[in-house]
Structure formats: C-alpha cells, structure tokens
Amino acid sequence: METGFQTEDWTPAEIPYYYDFLYLKDGKIIENTIDKKYDDLVQEAIKNGKSTSDEVIGSNIFKAYAMGNRQLVIRYRVNVIFTNKKLYKLFENFECGYIVLILIIWFLGFALFLIRSSNILKREIHKIAMANDNISRMDLDYEREYSKYKEIDGVLVSIDVLAENLKQSLGEQWDMQVKQKELVEQLTHDIRTPITLIKGNLELLKEENPGLSSDRFADISNGIDRLEKYIDKLKKFSYTMEGKKDVVSNEVILYWIEIMSGICRLNGLNLEIIKSECSNIKLDKEEVAVALQNIVTNAVEYSKKGSKITVEFKDEPEEFILTVRDEGTGFNKDLLPLLTEKFISGKVKDKSNKHGLGLWVVKNIVSANNGNLYLKNYTGVNAGAEVKMVFNK
Numbered sequence: 001m002e003t004g005f006q007t008e009d010w011t012p013a014e015i016p017y018y019y020d021f022l023y024l025k026d027g028k029i030i031e032n033t034i035d036k037k038y039d040d041l042v043q044e045a046i047k048n049g050k051s052t053s054d055e056v057i058g059s060n061i062f063k064a065y066a067m068g069n070r071q072l073v074i075r076y077r078v079n080v081i082f083t084n085k086k087l088y089k090l091f092e093n094f095e096c097g098y099i100v101l102i103l104i105i106w107f108l109g110f111a112l113f114l115i116r117s118s119n120i121l122k123r124e125i126h127k128i129a130m131a132n133d134n135i136s137r138m139d140l141d142y143e144r145e146y147s148k149y150k151e152i153d154g155v156l157v158s159i160d161v162l163a164e165n166l167k168q169s170l171g172e173q174w175d176m177q178v179k180q181k182e183l184v185e186q187l188t189h190d191i192r193t194p195i196t197l198i199k200g201n202l203e204l205l206k207e208e209n210p211g212l213s214s215d216r217f218a219d220i221s222n223g224i225d226r227l228e229k230y231i232d233k234l235k236k237f238s239y240t241m242e243g244k245k246d247v248v249s250n251e252v253i254l255y256w257i258e259i260m261s262g263i264c265r266l267n268g269l270n271l272e273i274i275k276s277e278c279s280n281i282k283l284d285k286e287e288v289a290v291a292l293q294n295i296v297t298n299a300v301e302y303s304k305k306g307s308k309i310t311v312e313f314k315d316e317p318e319e320f321i322l323t324v325r326d327e328g329t330g331f332n333k334d335l336l337p338l339l340t341e342k343f344i345s346g347k348v349k350d351k352s353n354k355h356g357l358g359l360w361v362v363k364n365i366v367s368a369n370n371g372n373l374y375l376k377n378y379t380g381v382n383a384g385a386e387v388k389m390v391f392n393k
Helices: 036-048 085-090 094-136 150-208 214-235 250-267 285-302 359-368
Strands: 020-025 028-032 050-052 060-067 070-077 270-276 308-315 319-325 371-378 384-392
Touching (some): 036 050, 036 060, 094 150, 214 250, 214 285, 250 270, 250 285, 285 359, 285 384, 359 371, 359 384
Parallel strands (some): 270 308
Antiparallel strands (some): 060 070, 308 319, 319 384
C-alpha cells in the first residue's frame, strides 16, 4: 500500500476490500470509509504515522501515508478473514463467528454424549429393574443378564445370588412345611383314639356314679369338646389362617365364662363377673377362648386358693373391652414390658411370678382380632394383676 501510494497514477480503487481508508487531497476529504468512532485514532495516526486500538483480540491498526498534497490513512485488523470479498462482507468478524460455531459444535457434541450416556445408563439400569421385578413376582428362574460395565454387572451378580439363595430357602421351607403337615396329620389322627377312649370312659363313669358332681362332669366334657375342636383346627392349620368370627352375643360370653369357671373350680378360686355386656363386634370365638384360658391359667398358677378372679365384658361405642383381674402379687415390674414377648416368663427371676408364660399367644390372638393387649398392676384393698384386651370395632 505504501509503495503503490507513492506513484502518481495511484487511485483509491487500488485499495484492497479488507481495508477501510481516509483519502485527502489538498487537505480535503476525497473519500472516507472509516467509521467516525475512530476519528481520534485517525488523527493520532496522521500525527504520528500510526495508531492502534486497545482490543485484546483483533486490534484495529491505523497507518498514515503522505505524498505531496495527498494523504492516506488506512485501517485494518489483525485477524483471520475470508479471501472471498462477498464472504468477507457477510462475515467480517470471522473469528467471533468461528468461536461461536466451535462452542455450538462443542455443546452439540456434549449433548449427544450425555444423551448416549443416559441411554446406556437407562439400558443397564433396566436390567437391574427387570431382575428386581422378577424377584418381586417370585419368578426366580428368570433369564440372567450380564453387563460389560463392572459396577452394573456386580449389582446383577448380587441380585442373582440373592435370587438363588431365596429359591433355595423357599425350597427348604416348603419341604419343612410338607413334613410339618404330615407330622400334624399323623399326630391329630393318633390323638383322636385316646380322646375317644376318655369320652367313652367318662360316659361309663357317669352311669356308674350318678352321685358325683355334675359340674365336674360338665367341666371334663367341655374340656374334651374343646380339645377336639383344637385338634380339628390344628389339622386344618387354622392357627395360620383367619378363623370364623362370631358376634359377641350372650351365648358367646356364657361359653367363655364356662371355660374360665371350670379352671377356677378346679383350682379352688372364685370367678366373679362384674359386667357382662354383649356387643355387635365380631371376634374369633375359639381364639378368644384360648386367650382367656391362658390368662386365667396364669392367674390361677400363682394366686392363693380362695382368692377371687374378676372378669368384665364392657361394650363401648368404638371398642369392646375384656378385662381380667386377679388378687395375686402382680406382675414383675422389671419384666412387665417384656412379658408379651416369646419365651419371656416371670419364672426366670422369681418362681412365684408365673405371668407371661402364655401372654405371647394372647397378644397374637388379640392382634389377629384387631385389638391391643394391656398389662398392669393395680393397688387397693385387693391388689393384683390386670390383663385388658381392647378390640377395635
């Protein structure tokens, strides 16, 4: 540009398209393509021959040339440009566009990478989900899957081991149940024979000794009948199934009272019914009878002869409450919170305290009938233990 400008026949048409310029002749502007915002830099270039803007990237450089009465100031930027004039006019700031394009490409690539990684992760997690679903449906012979990713494959292997162990455990449990069923069927069949003999001999005894207490015969007969019912329930595995429930009518309450009366008479204790209210609630008659039998038996075992056991059947709007009290020394305070647990008994600490032996069974029966069991000691003239069964309607 400097060499060409020094020739006499030079014209602005020789200036390449990537230069902006200011051309003066005799101090007058002939042509100017430089933006006015650069006027200060143009004047500095005319004065010093050169000036530069302070941009970090693509600085603007101004150079001034003088030849006789002519002056020329050119502006250019140190950056990458298109060699095609049309493209240059469209993308003058190519470097900015290039950076933006690279960023767009990078973001697109990163997005594709995330999508691909997400699909891979979903596919691998689906394997785990399917294995877990098969186990939840107890389909333990499902087709095993594997993964080329160590972490996922480790989880799949662990699930497979769990499935195999569960399958083995269920097989062993089933075998045990079959054996238990066979054993129970054999025992119930064998027990029926001595029960039949006892019933036959009882009838003969009643005929031969008409003067004996009818209450004693009634207690023995009721006990045998209930024993037969328990055997039937055991044969059908009724303890592991929900039994038939009856409305708590006056007949049901009398049935429970007869059971408790028989136990008290046999052990020389008095049974007092302080309240006997029927209810519309439905309970398992035989199961509640077992619970009352265990509670009264525990009370009798450590109560003194001649003492009293009081029972209350109370019907509330939302509950049916069955309370049994004795006049013994009460529950062991240290063991009271544990007496409804399995294999916990007051005998461990004090042989005079025998409560808790059957309370685990009582708790299960009460829970199966939508109720709660409460144990406590009470004080007063006749102190003792109280067992309360609260059945929710």
